[in-house]
Amino acid sequence: MIIHKFIAKKGLAFLTLEDADDLWCLKRIIEPGDLISGETSRVIKRMGTYTRPDKGERVKVKIKLKVERAKLDSSFGRLRIFGKILEMPEDILTKGFHSIVATPNYSLWIQKDRWKEIDLRILKDSEKATERFMIVSMDRRDAGVGIVQGTHLQILPTVESGLAGKHYDMKEKSSRPYYKEVIEVIKSVYRPCTEIFVAGPGNTKNSFVNFLSKQKDSFVGHAKIIDGIDITGDDGVHMVLRSAQLRKYIEESKLAHVTALLEQAVKKIADGDDRIAFTFDEVKEASKLGAVDSVLISDKIFEHGIDEDDLAELLNSVEEFRGKGYLIDSSTDTGSQVMGMGGIVAILRFSLRASKV
Amino acid sequence: MSAKPHLNLVITGHVDHGKSTGMGHFLYDLGVVDQRTIEAYSKESEKYGRGDTFKYAWVLDRIKDERERGLTIDLAFQKFETDKYFFTLIDAPGHRDFVKNMITGASQADTAVLFVSAKKGEYEVGIGPGGQTREHVFLLFTLGVRQIIVAMSKFDDATVNYSEERYEEVKAGLEKLLKTVGYDIKGIPIIPCSGWTGENLVKRSEKMPWYTGPTLYEALDQFFEIPKPIDKPLRLPIQDVYSITGVGTVPVGRVETGVVKTGDKVVIAPSMTIAEVRSIETHHANIPQAIPGDNIGFNLRGISKKDIRRGDVVGHPNNPPTVAKEFMAQVIIVHHPTAIAAGYTPVLHAHTAQVAAQITELVSKIDARSGQVVEEKPKSLKTGDSAIIRIQPVKPLCIETYKEMPELGRFALRDMGTTIAAGVVKEITQKVTAEKVQTKA
Secondary structure (H helix, E strand, O other), X not given: OEEEEEEOOOOEEEEEOOOHHHHHHHHHHOOOOOEEEEEEEEEEOOOOOOOOOOOOEEEEEEEEEEEEEEEEEHHHOEEEEEEEEEEOOOOOOOOOEEEEEEOOOXXXXXXXXXXXXXXXXXXXXXXXXXXXXXXXEEOXXXXXXXEEEOOEEEEEEXXXXXXXXXXXXXXXXXXXXXHHHHHHHHHHHOOOOOEEEEEOOOOHHHHHHHHHHOOOOOOOOOEEEOOOOOOOHHHHXXXXXXXXXXXXXXXXXXXXXXXXXXXXXXXXXXXXXXXXEOOHHHHHHHHHOOOEEEEEEEOOHHHHOOOHHHHHHHHHHHHHOOOEEEEEOOOOHHHHHHHHOOOEEEEEOOOHHHHHO | OOOOOEEEEEEEOOOOOOHHHHHHHHHHXXXXXXXXXXXXXXXXXXXXXXXXXXXXXXXXXXXXXXXXXXXXXXXXXXXXXOXXXXXXXXXXXXXXXXXXXXXXXXXXXXXXXXXXXXXOXXXXXXXXXXXXXXXXXXXXXXXXXXXEEEXXXXXXXXXXXXXXXXXXXXXXXXHHHHHHXXXXXXXXXXXXXOOOOOEOOOEOOOOOXXXXXXXXXXXXXXXXXXXXXXXXXXXEEEXXXXXXXXXXXXXXXXXXXXXXXXOOEEEEEOOOEEXXXXXXXEOOEEEOEXXXXXXXXXXXXXXXXXXXXXXXXXXXXXXXXXXXXXXXXEEEEOOOOOOEOOOOOOXXXXXXXXXXXXXXXXXXXXXXOOOOEEEEOOOOEOOOOEEEEEEEEOOOEEOOOOOOOHHHOEXXXXXXXXXXXXXXXXXXXXXXXXXXXXXXX
């Protein structure tokens, strides 16, 4: 999250959401009664003098709401903030209620009567730069490209070289057009200073990085090779994310950290170590005892019938005892594995059974 | 085409253990490749700064990348005949980066030759942990290749020097490995040979009088024929797709079950596109129909190269290939550094398909021998465990139950360059229904 301004005296903050994690942070901060200002769209019906109002036209307006509730729509990466309209442009009626839909890249003002310590901590933690890097997993036949932001992985269209095998004697084509097409896919989402990791079986990755270095583009010099990946395409991108070599490069990133925590959790299971909790109720109980060191939560946990407000309360409880909560996007294998384990996994400081003795 | 019975033979083994050189020389000795071709390769190999050392390997390594790097990347196919059989040779890569291609090749094979270098150091690396001698033996067994010959190569090397002692040492290690994996070692010839000199490939070596077993050529005729499931529904997994000028789209693959004829309407799963078979060829000769075991190219009318891909399976519309969204499987965990929990997503290799697949549930741990349940709903699985698990491929996968079609019911799970587990499909619990059949013919 980008915090452009924070005016403590007025309880005002101007923010831009960067990713799905920020939606969740905002959800935890916003309370009924808070004031939210931001851009939205509203259907404006024009009343004719002698005619009925038309169907209306959807226009972009700046609006101020008094929040009644906020609901996360994690499947679609949106936070709906519903409230009573307080301010709107003069030429448009001000009555009624409205929902602002916040998504990544959305900017808004939030005004609270009182910013609690936990709200400020959530804001501060979310301000850390969201790591972003790209992965290419390729061989002479095809290339999978993915972009990771935080714990969210977006897979881009696979590029195919058109080269075939040795069943028939075919004239061999140059790799240049293929490499150029991969570069175009990278360029379509590239931002300056984004690291690019290139992997895949054989020598194609080296050849491609060499080709890249000769291009007059801003990402020259940012491409690194990852060894040991023998699959290409989407599956290759996922495999790169699990590689120890990549994790060394991105060890400061949230994704590397949560992956390491998940591995720790799986090891505890395998070793029969009961300093681990799985279900929501178990984690809730552990949080009240101050037992939770870290908790991993899949963004799809709501599919297990968990209420958002209960989850927000749980996270606040964890953080009160200086534990850490991590919301993980299920687009990566790490997030998908957390989902496979019930959507929530907590590493505990002490066994719950020991605390009952 | 030859009237002799047909067998598919995959050539496997650790990288640089002499597969392509050995089989290139073998084909030359059989007269399949002429002297002039070998001389041309010899000259070109010198241009790459490798002396003439790759003159035999280049019979099979025909891609520019392969010749530049001196290693096999993709499968090569070549026919040859022995006294008894007509073989389709499938030369597979040995490098660990290309195990996925080796699996594709092995999935099409009835029989195998495992090349193992006897050279000091090379044998040890191949058979050691992480070596491809070990991994290939396991994968061959997993994929149902039960007939195997071991070609113990590089006996001309100075560190081996045609030594019987070295032969016995390596043989003991290999027999132990083969037995552990599940092979009956009694019937497996282990042939000391040299891919470079050609000794004991076709011609018997005079430098190893202590060896009285068959040459490779003789051993190939000791294979037995595989029953052909002609009466089962057609299943033809696609290995590759070509776009040939003047012909059109030509997928290639091996018929696993059933029969396909020119003029047949076929369905391509999982897209369920319908097309018509215009022509069928095998080893560049047209044939009116193909039966199980035939490795064919077939021209499909009205579809383009992007409508069909490796891993797709062709069948007839009246009994289309099964497309699974979820299935139950029995697996054995071969190797995992820590443990496997629900949610783990390795890559599943079945026939010619490779797709990421999530293990969504650990149903039960079982005793591998008795099949008895040892633990219900285990929290994790470790190396050595056998289990029933639920798997959801990330994309729809053409697969069948092992009971109905063992050819398409076996699979391996791999992750981070290692084979994690092997398994068979017990039950397909969620199928993709053919809601929309696309007619392209």
